[in-house]
Amino acid sequence: MSGESGYYGKRRKWHSWGYEDEGITPAEVKEMAERVAQRLNIDEPVILPDPTLEELVLREPRIKIPASLQPFCTTDKWDRVFHTYGKSFKDLTKIYRRDFDNAPDVVAYPKDEADIAAVLDWCGDKGYAAIPFGGGSSVTDGFGCPEDYPGAVIIDLGNLNKILEVDDVSRCALIQAGILGPALEEQLKPKGLTLRHIPQSWEFSSLGGWIATRSSGHYATHLTHIDESVESLRVVTPKGTIENRRLPGSGAGPDPDRLFIGSEGSLGIITEAWMRLQGRVKFRANATITFDSFYQGAGAVREITQAGLFPANARYLDEQDAKFYGAGDGSKSVLLLGFESADHPVDAWLERGIEICKDHGGSVETKTGSGGDALQSSRSGAQGNWRKQFRYLPRMMHTRAAMGVVSFTFETAYTWDKFESIDTEVIRRLKKAQEEITGGGIVCRRFSFLYPDGPAPYYTVVAPSDHSRSLEDYQALSDVASDALTELGGTITHHHAVGRSFRPWYDKEVDPLYRAMLAGAKNTIDPNWIMNPGMILDRPAHFKMVG
Amino acid sequence: MSGESGYYGKRRKWHSWGYEDEGITPAEVKEMAERVAQRLNIDEPVILPDPTLEELVLREPRIKIPASLQPFCTTDKWDRVFHTYGKSFKDLTKIYRRDFDNAPDVVAYPKDEADIAAVLDWCGDKGYAAIPFGGGSSVTDGFGCPEDYPGAVIIDLGNLNKILEVDDVSRCALIQAGILGPALEEQLKPKGLTLRHIPQSWEFSSLGGWIATRSSGHYATHLTHIDESVESLRVVTPKGTIENRRLPGSGAGPDPDRLFIGSEGSLGIITEAWMRLQGRVKFRANATITFDSFYQGAGAVREITQAGLFPANARYLDEQDAKFYGAGDGSKSVLLLGFESADHPVDAWLERGIEICKDHGGSVETKTGSGGDALQSSRSGAQGNWRKQFRYLPRMMHTRAAMGVVSFTFETAYTWDKFESIDTEVIRRLKKAQEEITGGGIVCRRFSFLYPDGPAPYYTVVAPSDHSRSLEDYQALSDVASDALTELGGTITHHHAVGRSFRPWYDKEVDPLYRAMLAGAKNTIDPNWIMNPGMILDRPAHFKMVG
Incomplete structure (x- = not known):
């Protein structure tokens, strides 16, 4: 247990990016801090020390693990702490503030689909939130615990980390969803194949996470999103397992995989996928x-x-x-x-x-x-x-949170006809907000992914602040960006997912009647609304537990 | 009225492919009949004459058009006859058998979305089937009237035939869904752009129809299905209009367009789409x-x-x-x-x-x-x-129905690893069935569309028969093919849609729990289950009208 099971024998840092045995030297931290300080004209920033497990005070687990689930569920402190936060600026700031008020109650490490179904049954019976966890790299609060549930169980898929079958004629593989980027490529390499999906989070994000969040990876054009590389999915829902047929293409009804691609855990847990692969680059x-x-x-x-x-x-x-x-x-x-x-x-x-x-x-x-x-x-x-x-x-992103500056990125996509006008206005509003809120800062951008009908601009925002207000400053600047994108015609996220962070803007972007249809679909397979609450949809106000 | 409105001033033939003023000469019919007879070793086939409108006996319309809808709705015989059948072998055979027992009661020619909403309100109040009609080229019984509804209204989108806006920077256009292939390309040509979606039905199929059935068009690879060319949709449902945001790409939740792409009219009527275009080929x-x-x-x-x-x-x-x-x-x-x-x-x-x-x-x-x-x-x-x-x-397909031979095509897709084994077995079973049922015949195939992980084989089946049993022989042979595909791992349709023809196999191919989710989604926007009954989903047994 203790987080080692899925992680190839070594434990990851819970307060920053990387494995426990990968030291970031004080000199590296100092160099990064100086580089940022120089860019922002800050003198001598106060760098908070890395938090220790001992310092943290967690709420007692509110729920008791049934005997049948005890072999793969835990309430150990390390496990609860590791699964509390993703890797956003907000997450890292809270980590450095030692704020773990909302740690999950239980962490489950299922070995197989039967274990997952058992956890979902338990959560369904009791009304606990069931929250899938892949690599923990979310930057949009994608697996935080909801406030209005009597308990929260993180379901860490780290043990589902194998390639089950390779079809090198069709160039596909059946892959378990909990596998992280490096293990996936390592297991494919002997076959001369590669998924070639390499988001910046690649080392610590999982196949299931990529699919559930519509991740974008290596390819600037053509196979940008993971969507197109999915041949078929298997999904465990509270009402049973859905298995879609492996097909290169079909015209038989609405594509059954597309409902789950981007569902952010709200419609079930993706356990396996047949993925389309590439030959290795020559x-x-x-x-x-x-x-x-x-x-x-x-x-x-x-x-x-x-x-x-x-x-x-x-x-x-x-x-x-x-x-x-x-x-x-x-x-x-x-x-x-x-x-x-x-x-x-x-x-x-x-x-x-x-x-x-x-x-x-x-x-x-x-x-x-x-x-x-x-x-x-x-x-x-x-x-x-x-x-x-x-x-x-x-590996160094925590440094900015630790030094109390604001640092975040956001990404969007919109059509080419609007590019210059939206880009100009987004930057104008952010610069104005920086002047008003943080007394200046930096906004820059790049294109990583491109479509014939529009770019996916990616913006980086850095601004001076201090530990007393860096979270609030971040939120104020982030809101300016989100408001602008939603108002001007962009999408609130091209490849970082909606999570809890961008729900208010997602709700404005996407037609309410379509979201009502999604809710109708969800209600069919998750009548107690236990699946990753707060993602994409909200539990209806008139909700009553189904026995 | 009378079917001219949407069809550029000339009326189409209701018993075969083409416009009324396009004569197919008796010599052409004879030549085709001889060519087929020779291939099948048939002597002197009996060629039924083209049916005439006067010959047909239609049931009286079961329903009365409300005064407010009379300006664009009709019960005229020609309109009801033209909208009774698609273009499958089965359809053409029934046409040549003069079997119009199941003609729709009313045909509506809405001018705009308000007209469509008004028709849906009427159908919703009364429990009539509301059946969208694009170009009428369905070969899978995609707009036939359901038996268990008290009335059936065909909604012909022929008046929605304009390109509303062209964005030549992003290379996209906002296009009304009722436009047919030639008009679409004609209106794009001056801009140097093309949709380049050219299914064999291109002349008499509509943009909305392509999207609702996940049509495949010109491109053998890459942009095979229309799916990838859809930038965003507008859909009128019984509960209101859904408009998705124009975006080149997004990671914000499950793709809202994909639920409607392939929905075959069961979730609402697609009225407009922003489509991704191509430069004209140089x-x-x-x-x-x-x-x-x-x-x-x-x-x-x-x-x-x-x-x-x-x-x-x-x-x-x-x-x-x-x-x-x-x-x-x-x-x-x-x-x-x-x-x-x-x-x-x-x-x-x-x-x-x-x-x-x-x-x-x-x-x-x-x-x-x-x-x-x-x-x-x-x-x-x-x-x-x-x-x-x-x-x-x-233009000549009706000849085979008229001469009482069996002639149909079917298409599928499956992964490359299974290609030779499935293809061999499908052909073996069909040839065996032909020997047993029709005493021989022809099976041949081609690839039109290809994916890195598999081909989309397209099979043509022709077999001798006669007017007393050609429909039954067709169904028996078609069932052998459908059973084989479903059992061996193909899809029941790559680009002809499911319709009523392939529902039994669709239901086996697609996970029942996923279909339950679709039903949950449909129930939200179509609580009286009026939208194109029989497509993709069935009205629940316990169904009660919602007031």
């Missing part, structure tokens, strides 16, 4: 292209996306974002354009992409063609720096 | 490649599909199918491989496709590169013959 061609302004390059990026070239990578960073990731000097916007294939050289694809960039005034800084050097190029220079930071930064 | 590269056996070439087709080359065309016809379409001499399987782009030459793509074919023993018969001649090549030779027959054949 050919690459990369270029780094700079533009004088973000909007200038955005035109090139749009044209590339609409041209049907399907670049795997088209990360486009504005001046500040590029500088922060070590991919530029802060004077230009930087496009990291990359093509890859398991089948054929992709030089013709890159050449056309570059041609489009040049038409839009872009300057090619580096370029590598197919073959071994292209792989190297994606690991050095601007591309390499970006890659290194992408992996390293989550 | 570059093409085509090749015709032959293989000694269907399974040999299937290996090449699989590899091409998994290589990420995204051919627009990869129609792969077996020996018999190729011969019938004039694309081969009957000795080889024929792959029509085509790449196209609005942006760049696609020769590199074709070259790699051909390389893969050669690795699998394919022989290149013709090849044309980018530029003007490639367009020409797709209009001549094997490609051109195939194209001509593809358009022409629907």
Whole structure:
């Protein structure tokens, strides 16, 4: 038990990103703090020390584990603490404030679907919240405990971490939902296959979590969201198990998988999925292209996306974002354009992409063609720096919470016709709010994912604050962004999920009659409304327990 | 009124494919009949004459149109007759048998959403079936009248035939759902854009119909189903209108459009959609490649599909199918491989496709590169013959019903690992059934749509029969195919929809608990279960009208 079961024999840190045995040195913390302080013109920030388990005071568990569930359920302090928070700025700030008032009562580590069904039966009988937990990387309060339930049980899927079957003819695998990114790829590698779904949370997020939150991964275009890689799902609901048929495509009624993709645990627990895989990359061609302004390059990026070239990578960073990731000097916007294939050289694809960039005034800084050097190029220079930071930064995110500055990201998508006007207005409102609330700060953005009909801009917000008000400042700035996106026509989340954090805006974005239909569907399989309360839907006011 | 309103000033034939002013000459009918008779070794088939309106006896309308709806509703004979049947073999046979026992009572031609809402209110009050009608091309009994309703109203969307707005930056358009294929493309052409969704029914099927049935169109790979081209929907339900937000991508909850895509009118009437468009094709590269056996070439087709080359065309016809379409001499399987782009030459793509074919023993018969001649090549030779027959054949399908032979197609999809075993078994069972039931016949197949994880095989079945038993023979053979697909792991429909024809197999294919969830969703917006009864879901046995 104690959180080791699903995590390959070593325990993770509960107060930051990484395993317990991965030391972040005081020097690293100091360097990051200085870097942030310098960017924000803060003198000598107060850095709170890492919290210890002993310091924390938890409410007594409100509920008692039945004898039959005791072999895989626990109320141990470590387990309850580890499963209290995700990895948002808000979560990390609360962790550093030692605020664990709302820890779950029980943590379950089911070995199989029978265990899951048993826990759901128990929760259904008693009206306890049943909250699925994958890798714990939520940045939107996706598994916090609801206030109006008599008890809360976290269901940690870490033991469901195997690839059960590989079909290398169709290039698919049947994979258990609790598997984390690295184990998944490790088990696929001998077959020459890869899921190639690599969100920034990859090391500590699970297949089931990706599917339940409509995660976006490696591919800038084409296979952006996990949705398209799902061939079929198995879902355990309070009323039984749903198994969809493995099919490459079908026209038989509304797609049965799509109701669960993005359901954030509210409709049941995804336990297995047949996933569509890719051959391992053999050919690459990369270029780094700079533009004088973000909007200038955005035109090139749009044209590339609409041209049907399907670049795997088209990360486009504005001046500040590029500088922060070590991919530029802060004077230009930087496009990291990359093509890859398991089948054929992709030089013709890159050449056309570059041609489009040049038409839009872009300057090619580096370029590598197919073959071994292209792989190297994606690991050095601007591309390499970006890659290194992408992996390293989550490990350091707690530093900002610990030093009491505001630091968060948000992401959206909207159509190209509105791009400049929405982007300009979002930044204008945020800068104004920063001046009023935090006395300044930084807003920068990039594109990570692109569609022919619109980009998915990703914004980073950093602002000075202090420990007495950093949470409130965060919330005020975040609300400005959310209000703007919802009002101007964006989506409240492109790939971080709705969670509890964005529910008020989700409710404005999505038609109430459609949400009523979802509630009708949920009520059928979860009549006691125990599944991850607060996600997507609310328990009706007139609700009564069903016996 | 009288069916002209939505149909661009001319009336369509109610007993076959095409407009009233498009004559099919007796010589054409004779030629087709002889061609079929020769293939099936039938002497002198009895060809029933085309039915006339005067011959038909319809039940009196069971219901009375309220005064407020009279301006756009009718009980005229022509309108009721035209809206009785789709275009399946079964439909055409019943037409030639002059069997119109189950004609709808009323046909409504709403001008706008207010008219639609008014009809739904009326049907909801009275418990009449409200049946949306797009182009009438259903081959799965998708708009037939249910037996257990006191009245049936067809809602013909032909007046909703405009493109309301074009966003040429994001390459999208807001399009009314009743528009037919040709009008849609005609209105987009001046903008240099195209939906490029061209099912065989294109001339007489509507955007709303494509979406409601998850139609597949032009693209062999990548954008196969209409699903991916839908940016957002507007749907009128008995409880009000649902409007989803225009977004290129989102991670905010289960995709709200996907519940309606494939709902076959059971959850409301799609009235408008923002659709993702393509630039008009400027570059093409085509090749015709032959293989000694269907399974040999299937290996090449699989590899091409998994290589990420995204051919627009990869129609792969077996020996018999190729011969019938004039694309081969009957000795080889024929792959029509085509790449196209609005942006760049696609020769590199074709070259790699051909390389893969050669690795699998394919022989290149013709090849044309980018530029003007490639367009020409797709209009001549094997490609051109195939194209001509593809358009022409629907106009002649009634001939087979009129001559009393059995003739139908069915389509499915399943994963590549099962391809040879399922295909072999389906054909074995059909041939056996043909021997037993019709004393022989033909089964052939092709691939039209392909996925990295599996093909969508399309089968054609033709068998001798006569007017006394052709319907029964059809049903017996069709059941053998449906049973086999469902049992062996295919889907009951890849792109012809479920309709009433395939409901028994749909119910086996799709998890009952998921269908219960759909029923919960439907009940929320259609509490009187008036929307297209029999599609996807059944009215519960304990059903009571809600006031």
